[in-house]
Amino acid sequence: MNLAWILLFLPLAVAAACQLVLPKSPIVPLVSTAxxxxxxxxxxxxxxxxxxxxxxxxxxxxxxxxxxxxxxRLSTGMMIVVTGVGALVHIFSLAYMKDDSAKNRYFTxxxxxxxxxxxxxxxxxxxxxxxxxxxxxxxxxxxxxxxxQKESAADAAKKAFLCNRVGDFxxxxxxxxxxGITGTLSFSEMAVPATISSGVxxxxxxxxxxxAVGKSAQLPLHVxxxxxxxxxxxxxxxxxxxxxxxxxxxxxxxxxxxxxTEAFDGFAGTTIAYVGGFTALIAALMxxxxxxxxxxxxxxxxxxxxxxxxxxxLLAGEAGMFHLFTHAWFKALLFLGSGAVIHACHHEQNxxxxxxxxxxxxxxxxxxFLGFAALIAVPFTSGFFSxxxxxxxxxxKQPLLFWIAAFVAVLTPFYMTRLFVVAFLGKAKSDNxxxxxxxxxLMFIPLVILSILALIAGYGFVNAYAPAAPEHAGEFHLNFLxxxxxxxxxxxxxxxxxxxxxxxxxxxxxxxxxxxFYIDGIYDHFLVRYFQDAFAAIIHFFxxxxxxxxxxxxxxRGAASTGNLFRKLQSGQLQAYSFAFGLGVILVIxxxxxL
Amino acid sequence: xxxxxxxxxxxxxxxxxxLAGVVLRRNIIIVFMCLELMLSAANLSLVAFSRxxxxxxxxxxxxxxxxxxxxxxxAAEVAVGLAIIVALYRTRQTIHTDELTSLxx
Numbered sequence: 001m002n003l004a005w006i007l008l009f010l011p012l013a014v015a016a017a018c019q020l021v022l023p024k025s026p027i028v029p030l031v032s033t034a035x036x037x038x039x040x041x042x043x044x045x046x047x048x049x050x051x052x053x054x055x056x057x058x059x060x061x062x063x064x065x066x067x068x069x070x071x072x073r074l075s076t077g078m079m080i081v082v083t084g085v086g087a088l089v090h091i092f093s094l095a096y097m098k099d100d101s102a103k104n105r106y107f108t109x110x111x112x113x114x115x116x117x118x119x120x121x122x123x124x125x126x127x128x129x130x131x132x133x134x135x136x137x138x139x140x141x142x143x144x145x146x147x148x149q150k151e152s153a154a155d156a157a158k159k160a161f162l163c164n165r166v167g168d169f170x171x172x173x174x175x176x177x178x179x180g181i182t183g184t185l186s187f188s189e190m191a192v193p194a195t196i197s198s199g200v201x202x203x204x205x206x207x208x209x210x211x212a213v214g215k216s217a218q219l220p221l222h223v224x225x226x227x228x229x230x231x232x233x234x235x236x237x238x239x240x241x242x243x244x245x246x247x248x249x250x251x252x253x254x255x256x257x258x259x260x261t262e263a264f265d266g267f268a269g270t271t272i273a274y275v276g277g278f279t280a281l282i283a284a285l286m287x288x289x290x291x292x293x294x295x296x297x298x299x300x301x302x303x304x305x306x307x308x309x310x311x312x313x314l315l316a317g318e319a320g321m322f323h324l325f326t327h328a329w330f331k332a333l334l335f336l337g338s339g340a341v342i343h344a345c346h347h348e349q350n351x352x353x354x355x356x357x358x359x360x361x362x363x364x365x366x367x368x369f370l371g372f373a374a375l376i377a378v379p380f381t382s383g384f385f386s387x388x389x390x391x392x393x394x395x396x397k398q399p400l401l402f403w404i405a406a407f408v409a410v411l412t413p414f415y416m417t418r419l420f421v422v423a424f425l426g427k428a429k430s431d432n433x434x435x436x437x438x439x440x441x442l443m444f445i446p447l448v449i450l451s452i453l454a455l456i457a458g459y460g461f462v463n464a465y466a467p468a469a470p471e472h473a474g475e476f477h478l479n480f481l482x483x484x485x486x487x488x489x490x491x492x493x494x495x496x497x498x499x500x501x502x503x504x505x506x507x508x509x510x511x512x513x514x515x516x517f518y519i520d521g522i523y524d525h526f527l528v529r530y531f532q533d534a535f536a537a538i539i540h541f542f543x544x545x546x547x548x549x550x551x552x553x554x555x556x557r558g559a560a561s562t563g564n565l566f567r568k569l570q571s572g573q574l575q576a577y578s579f580a581f582g583l584g585v586i587l588v589i590x591x592x593x594x595l
Numbered sequence: 596x597x598x599x600x601x602x603x604x605x606x607x608x609x610x611x612x613x614l615a616g617v618v619l620r621r622n623i624i625i626v627f628m629c630l631e632l633m634l635s636a637a638n639l640s641l642v643a644f645s646r647x648x649x650x651x652x653x654x655x656x657x658x659x660x661x662x663x664x665x666x667x668x669x670a671a672e673v674a675v676g677l678a679i680i681v682a683l684y685r686t687r688q689t690i691h692t693d694e695l696t697s698l699x700x
């Protein structure tokens with residue numbers, strides 16, 4: 001037994017203990033938090049190790065199903081992100097969920113999530129990835145639906161689960177295809193034989209990509225992520241900003257490493273890059289018209305995930321993973337900051353009812369500002385370095401995508417400045433915001449730690465711990481790319497500041513963006529009505545007529561009518577019985593003697 | 596002297612008469628008497644077989660032994676059967692089989 005196995009199974013043991021042994025105990029939040037901190041310590045101890053541990057889980061013929069742990073730079077670096085954000089979110093939750101009646105269930109869910117996420121990161125084969133992939137889906141479902149008494153939360157949890165299932169089906173097909181092509185499921189042994197045509201490989205990669213589309217909420221399955229904001233805010237920070245949604249990018253990069261970047265060269269990579277690019281663009285457009293502070297951040301997450309996916313599609317996975325690393329810190333910071341704001345404003349989420357919060361909550365306000373600066377890529381913050389590398393990759397390979405990404409770099413400062421100006425500057429626009437005050441140390445200490453990381457995560461001495469980073473990450477050059485992003489930043493932030501400073505209501509109204517391009521409506525009215533309902537009608541017909549009418553009902557009716565037939569024999573007349581008896585004897589004699 | 600076939604013919608006739616009585620008559624006492632008639636037919640054939648099947652010049656007494664058993668059992672059966680008929684008459688006030696149909700399914 002070694003540290004890596006403890007890292008994997010400690011959260012599971014804690015979740016099981018919380019659920020089975022201590023269901024009503026007040027120490028559950030503390031136990032769960034302690035386990036998250038312990039996993040963070042173990043992750044630091046494991047940094048830099050390159051090892052594989054595995055055991056056979058099931059053997060079928062000559063096929064071995066393994067449960068294994070692969071330690072390399074990618075997985076240990078990712079574990080730092082997962083356990084680091086996880087530990088801070090646990091600490092933040094101690095204060096945020098203090099008055100929740102079901103906080104034991106919440107912390108058990110968090111522990112289960114930590115277990116599942118650790119499993120994805122450490123997995124050394126596809127089957128294990130897939131198992132834990134589904135487990136994060138489950139824990140995400142449980143945590144989004146934490147307040148299941150609210151119908152919208154229950155619906156959002158179902159929506160998240162179903163959207164993920166759609167993607168996962170493609171993922172499973174992709175895994176089977178890759179298994180067929182390479183003959184192995186283990187990441188380290190995967191090699192594409194030269195005889196396989198690039199079209200088959202590309203199709204397999206696109207099927208694998210379906211899994212990432214679901215989990216990382218890319219177009220067209222992005223609809224679940226904004227709705228997932230129904231969950232408690234720390235959950236949004238941990239699962240729907242920093243770790244689980246990044247699992248799609250992580251998995252794509254893992255596949256890219258194991259089968260080689262050449263396999264992605266061609267239509268598969270181009271498709272992935274364009275899906276990422278358009279997700280970044282459309283999500284950013286939608287973010288400009290949202291009024292809910294968490295929804296703005298959710299669309300911004302979508303947009304940044306689009307950047308990462310685009311980088312992987314452009315064969316610059318290192319840049320994508322680097323952006324994942326920096327994004328995890330500053331986006332977790334922004335979500336936890338919004339959680340602090342929501343907590344202080346008595347669960348008010350509409351930014352048009354906030355205002356003036358920077359003065360009332362200076363620590364939250366300043367840390368939020370630092371996260372905001374990193375997200376809009378102000379030079380020398382962490383977000384700047386990573387975004388620059390993605391733009392550079394796009395500039396080299398796909399000029400069209402570069403201009404899309406540059407336009408997104410205008411939109412990002414625009415919607416974030418709008419959020420910051422409306423919520424934190426100006427004067428209070430409601431009583432709740434007027435009475436807001438600074439949150440407790442348990443909540444602002446994680447914010448301070450994250451804001452420091454948001455500033456410095458891009459530099460070489462921190463990004464050495466990142467899951468992956470290009471060689472020249474954290475360097476600064478005054479080149480064309482710098483000017484493009486600097487001008488984009490100034491245009492976006494300046495326009496938003498001029499437009500929104502001192503306003504009480506939104507001066508812009510673009511229904512198309514506000515209603516999220518009507519994509520949810522199309523799904524509801526087209527997919528649900530014509531596809532799901534028609535399918536349900538067919539299933540209903542089978543169930544009602546074939547199963548119920550013919551099989552179940554038919555059998556019972558057959559038994560009843562046979563019974564009625566034989567009932568006639570029971571006439572109750574003594575002579576009829578004796579006649580039948582005599583007839584039987586005669587028949588027996590006839591058959592034995594004469595035949 | 597009568598042959599085995601003659602005895603068996605009489606026995607068969609007696610049995611057929613008994614069976615016809617059991618099947619056709621409605622009075623339960625008559626049915627009961629016909630039942631005894633069938634037993635007697637069986638006894639007659641047993642004795643006939645015993646008489647005509649000689650072992651070392653003597654009749655085979657196994658068959659006649661069996662007849663005594665049948666007579667004993669028949670006597671016991673008559674005792675039980677008549678008691679049942681008396682009890683039946685007391686509860687139902689009838690010994691007509693057409694009216695005893697409570698076993699009808």
